[in-house]
Amino acid sequence: MDTPNFASQSGAKRERSPSNESSPAKRQAVELPATESRPSVPAWSRCKHLDDAQRLATKERALVRAEENCGRLAERLLSAAKDTQGRPGDSAEVIGEEIIMKWCKEYETICENHRNYGVRVGVEGPTGAGKSSFLGSLLRIEELLPSSQEAAATAVVAEVSWNYNDTPGYELCAEIRFRELVDVRDDLALLLTEMRNLKILEYLEFETSEDREEAIANANTIVKYELPKATAIWGMQRPALCKYANKCTNKVATQAVVSEILNKNSAVSELLNSRIKYLHSSDHRAFSRAIRPYLDSTKGLHGGSIKFSAWPLVDKVDIFVKSEILKAGIRLVDLPGCGDAMDSRDRIAQGFRDQLDIRMVVSPIYRAADEKNSRDLMQNGFRQLQLRMSGQLGPNSFCAILSKMDEITVNSYINGTEGLQDDEETLEKLTRSKELTEMKANIEKGSKAGKSRFQNVQSAATGQGDRTRDINMNLQVSEAIELATGAALTDATKAIQAQDGQEKQVALEIDRLKNWLHHKASETRNSRVKERIHDNFLTLQDEIDVDGDGLNADEVSWLPAFPVSSRAFWELEMGDDPMVGFPTQRFTGIPAVERWLHESTLSSREKHLDLMLGRYRNLMGRMSTYSQAQNPDQNFRFTRTQVELALFSSHKTFLQRINDMFATYAHEIKTMDPLAERKRSAITRFSKDSRKIVERWIYKYPEDECRVEKLAWRTHEAILRRGGNVFTSNGQTTITYAWLEELQVPGTPILTFHQADRLRASSILKSIVGVWDATINQKLPNLRKPILEKLKAIWGDYMDDLASAIQNFAPQLVAEFDKILPIMRREKYVIAGEIGMTLDRLSEKAGAGSSRIVPLMEEQLKPTFRVALDITGTGALKARHEIITRQVKSDMEPICRGVLKGLSCELHKHKSSIPGELKTIAGMARHNVESQITTLLNNLLDNDGIDTTTQGRKEQLQADVRDILSQWEIDWSSYVDGSEHILGRESGIPESIDDFFK
Incomplete structure (x- = not known):
């Protein structure tokens, strides 16, 4: 089959939202009891007593129906607003054009907010563990992502999300985002420079042959990292590149050589300058073939005449498909395999982990507990403390996938x-x-x-x-x-x-x-x-x-x-004879993972659903007010502007009170300092632990106190030049050094030569992680309850003040105003949801501060490392080590204080955004109430003196709106049977297989 004619998806029709049913005929609903049959009280707002499956199914369907009905309303309203253009008189004011446009804008914003929502689930593990096959099983799309069976495993980050595009031919879409041209140039320049340095090393004198071997090996580390990328793009092997490297005698010459190589294939620059490429198809196999050259080492023309592998040019690939598991907002992220033969792919995965909400580590079951890369992913102490600081260390945010379960004799x-x-x-x-x-x-x-x-x-x-x-x-x-x-x-x-x-x-x-x-x-x-x-x-x-x-x-x-067994799953999915031991898909373990993903994301998704549905309910209430038929004989002796002025004081008082309340809690948040309580103990412990750690930095095996072999001076220098960050030495023994992480969590099992059985006493990160977790991930979210109690009281007074102002200024409006009061009173629930989301975001951002610890430590030690690097000649290793240990020992407390201060500043930066965010929420609350009142007043007071034609058009518009609202209320009036929802189905691997062979 020929490659499809892929084109940009810009301007394509957008689907409103996925539905749990493919057609209305397939809906499964349970009518509300007769005592609960008021259509104005939607089922989704009164379903706390239901189980998770029925509750989520009810809310998910309610959101779909809300988007559908709002879409119909927006279409009708915009048509009416457009019809007023060019008409004489006050047609636009009578129709309420400004009200319509604001309403439609809010609808678009809600849709956009919903589409931007997502929970990132990272799938990572050793190369060849079966990650891509496992992902394909979850997606029910076979071979969507490249597999390492072809020695061409995923080389870049691929994120798979729900596809909202409903245009035929766009069932599967992809956005390939390319790297900056300057970054690719820098990579190539680094490769050429290091290749030339390797030549120079051959003529240098070393104290021992081991030093020579290690120096060459370390220089080769960079070459090993960059060479596969250059070979993939330009097809040049090491000998050909060495010829170019010989010309790189200085920076100017190097840049000239880089340009010369880039000019060998113009398609490379064209791809990078395009920044984003769009692909789409309706056939998943053709789509998979089209995206594969951007995900793995598969070669393609890419618009030129020379075939090459484009993966080193790609920053990320976003894939959009219509897969059941993605409907609820779950986004699956395929990360390059750790321990990959190409080190550059390994580092790509490491750099993306901080962006994940949930992590799944995949490893073949027959070596899951012992396989080094999987063990490091699951048991890295430094990483686990980071996860705990970010609130992500728990059974709902981290799991192990034991693949290839079918492989057993x-x-x-x-x-x-x-x-x-x-x-x-x-x-x-x-x-x-x-x-x-x-x-x-x-x-x-x-x-x-x-x-x-x-x-x-x-x-x-x-x-x-x-x-x-x-x-x-x-x-x-x-x-x-x-x-x-x-x-x-x-x-x-x-x-x-x-x-x-x-x-x-x-x-x-x-x-x-x-x-x-x-x-x-x-x-x-x-x-x-x-x-x-x-x-x-x-x-x-x-x-x-x-x-x-x-x-x-x-x-x-x-x-x-x-x-799990992806192989057994696909045998059943394709209708083939089941493998022995796997009579149904439940036995493959895939449904159990699907259920866990839904359970793990349930809290986040339900908060999001409640917030979206609350916003839609407000839009419904406003349209209900807009569409109310009015008595043409009513005669009011005041204008809309006069009434709005009479209510101004109530709005102002509310805004002042809620902002004062928000300011109080913003100050309380500002004073939350998880570092203050442990600062002294962290400094004391760091001072004690770090002395011993730094003293071992001169040794080849720093964690093994029985080993006294010295580190090769070139390795020591390479680590210093990297600021103490992770460095892998590829001498006779491959060893990974992580000086800065070791200072945070001494004994963390990161070294490939050593499996730490016990962790030594903790340092900075270990000293603060417990109180950080208690403050940021527990105490901060708990502020929601007292804030909402205060909000409830302030909101009640606000509604009473508005009712009193109407009674005093325009008693004729009291009856009509009472109709919208329940709608406005409900607004507090939306505000409560916004407040909760704000606190959750702060907790997430603050927790992410753990990723700043190593850079902060690097910043503190940089001056010392720079001084050490200035020492050269015979005995440089010993002299460098002495100055580092002496300086670090004398500056332990300032170094630790510097790191803690940096963490504190990072936390303060996030906390400082809270007052502004809360103020925005307060302003939005007032705006929503004012919009509701304005809609009512437009319907009552903006109709005087209009011609019969305009009056007739508005009445017809109101009737059409009422029809849509009536259907909307019916759509929201029933619960959904959750038996078909993933949370309502049996999904675990059955304990017994006998029942399936009776």
């Missing part, structure tokens, strides 16, 4: 596993399976003999008939022979049928036993691997909590782990 596992090898039921079924297998072989042998006898009898009967005709036997003899032959044939047929039935029955029994044994072995392994992972996880929690901060038991009581 059942008999060998049973015979070699304690607990199975002496389990009576298992041994009985294993023995029975062997007996039945032998029985089946005997039956097949007997069946073969029976069929042979049948053929002999049949042949004999045919021959006998011929003979009787040949010798003209008498009729009586002939009949006797035929009867005897027929009986023999009948007996032979019955024997074959009996053998076939017995063989079929035995085969079914063998199949049942095979499935039982496979399931038993698989589930045993599943539970044991999960237990090992969990024990390792809890051990680490105990070790990083030596300060007694008291990790929340609910947070870390269990690390979710889900065994």
Whole structure:
């Protein structure tokens, strides 16, 4: 199939929102009880008593219906507003053109807010672990993302989100975002410079041969990182690039060479200058082929005449598809495999992790507890403390995916596993399976003999008939022979049928036993691997909590782990015969992961749904007021402007009170300082721990106090030049050094040569993480309750003040004003949702401050490292180490204070935005109330003296709006049966397989 003609998706029709039903006929609804049948009280606002599945299904459908009905309203209103253009008189004012345009603008804003919402779920793990296949199973789209089976695994970050584009041909869309041209030039310049430096190293003198080897190896580290990118783009191998590197004698010459290489393929510059490329298709296989060259090492023309791999030019790929799991706002992120042969891909994944809300670490189940890269991802102490600071360390934000569950040799596992090898039921079924297998072989042998006898009898009967005709036997003899032959044939047929039935029955029994044994072995392994992972996880929690901060038991009581088999899933999904041990998709583990994702994101998604639905309800209320039919004989002696002036004082008083209240809590938030309480202890501990850590920086194996081999001076220098950040030495032994992280969490198991069994006493991060978590992730969100209680009182007074002002100035409006009071009173729930979201965002931003600790430490140590690097010549390693240890020891307290001050400034920056955000919420609250009142006044007071044509057009518009609102109220009047929702279905791997073979 030819590659489709992909084009930009700009200007394409946008779908309003995904629905849980493909058509109205498929809706499943339960009508509200008669006592709760008021259509003005939507089911979604009164469903707290329902279970998660029914509640979420009700709210999700309500949001879909709200978008649909608002879309219809907007279309009708804009048509009416457009119709007033060019008409004489006050048509625009009578129709309420300004009100209409504001309403439609708010509708667009709500839609945009909903589409921008998403929970990022990162899928990461070792290359070849089955990440892409697992993602394809969740998406129900096979081979959407590249697999490492072709040695071309995902090389860039790919984020998959729900596709709101409903235009035919745009069912699958992608946005490829390219890197800056200057960054690509810098990468190429660095590669050429380091390749030239390698040549220079060959002529330098070293104290030992090991120093020489290590210096060359470290120089090769950069080359190893950058070379695959240059080779992918320009197709040049190392020898060809070395020729260019020889010309790079200075910066000017290097830039000239870089330009020369770039000019070899103009398509590279064209891609980078385009910044974004759009692709779309309706066929997932054609779409996959089209996006693959931007995700992995697949070569393509990319608009030029030379084929090359574009992945080093790509910053990120955003993919939009219509997949069930994405409907609720879940966004799946495929990260390049860690431990990839191409180090550059590994670093891409590391750099994106801070942007994730939920992390899933994938590793083959048969090595999940021991595979180094998976273990580091799940057990890295420094990373776990960062997750705890950001509130992301818990069973709802972190899990292990144990892939390739189907890969197990059942008999060998049973015979070699304690607990199975002496389990009576298992041994009985294993023995029975062997007996039945032998029985089946005997039956097949007997069946073969029976069929042979049948053929002999049949042949004999045919021959006998011929003979009787040949010798003209008498009729009586002939009949006797035929009867005897027929009986023999009948007996032979019955024997074959009996053998076939017995063989079929035995085969079914063998199949049942095979499935039982496979399931038993698989589930045993599943539970044991999960237990090992969990024990390792809890051990680490105990070790990083030596300060007694008291990790929340609910947070870390269990690390979710889900065994899965993507292969077995797709066998069933495609309608093929199921694999042994996997009779239904539940046994593959994929549905269990889907449910966990929905459960983990439930709180965030439900808050978002409540906020969106509250906003839509306000829009509904405003249109309800706008569309009310009025008595044409009413005659008011005041204008809309006069009434609005009479209410100005009430609005002003409310705004002052709510802003004062917000200011009080903003000040309380400002005074929350999780660092103040532990500052002294953090400084003391850091001073104590860091001395010992820094003293070991001169050694090749800093964590092993029994090893005294010195670090090669080139390695030491390379680490210094990187400011103490992560550096991998590729000498005779591959070792990763992380000086700055080690200062935060001493003993963190990051070094590839060493598996730390215990973590030493904590440092800065460990000293503050507990109180930080308690303040930012627990105390801060708890402010919501007292704020909302104050808001409730202030809002009630606001409504009463407005009612009183109307009563005093325009008593004729009281009856009409009372109709909109319930609508305006409900506005406080929307404001409450906005406040909650604001506090949640602050907590998230503040928690992300943990990622600043290493840069802050680097900033503090930079002057010392710079002085050390100035030392050259014989004995430089020892002199550098002495100045570092001396300086760090004397400046421990200032260094720690500098880091804590930087963290405090970062936190203060986020907290300083709160007053402005709360003030915006207050202003929005007043605006919404004023808009509701303005809509009412327009309907009552802006109709005097209008011509009958305009009056008729407005009345028709109001009638049309009422019809749409009536349907909207019906759509919102019923609960949804949640039995088909993922949260309402059985999804875990069944304990027993017997029920599926009855």
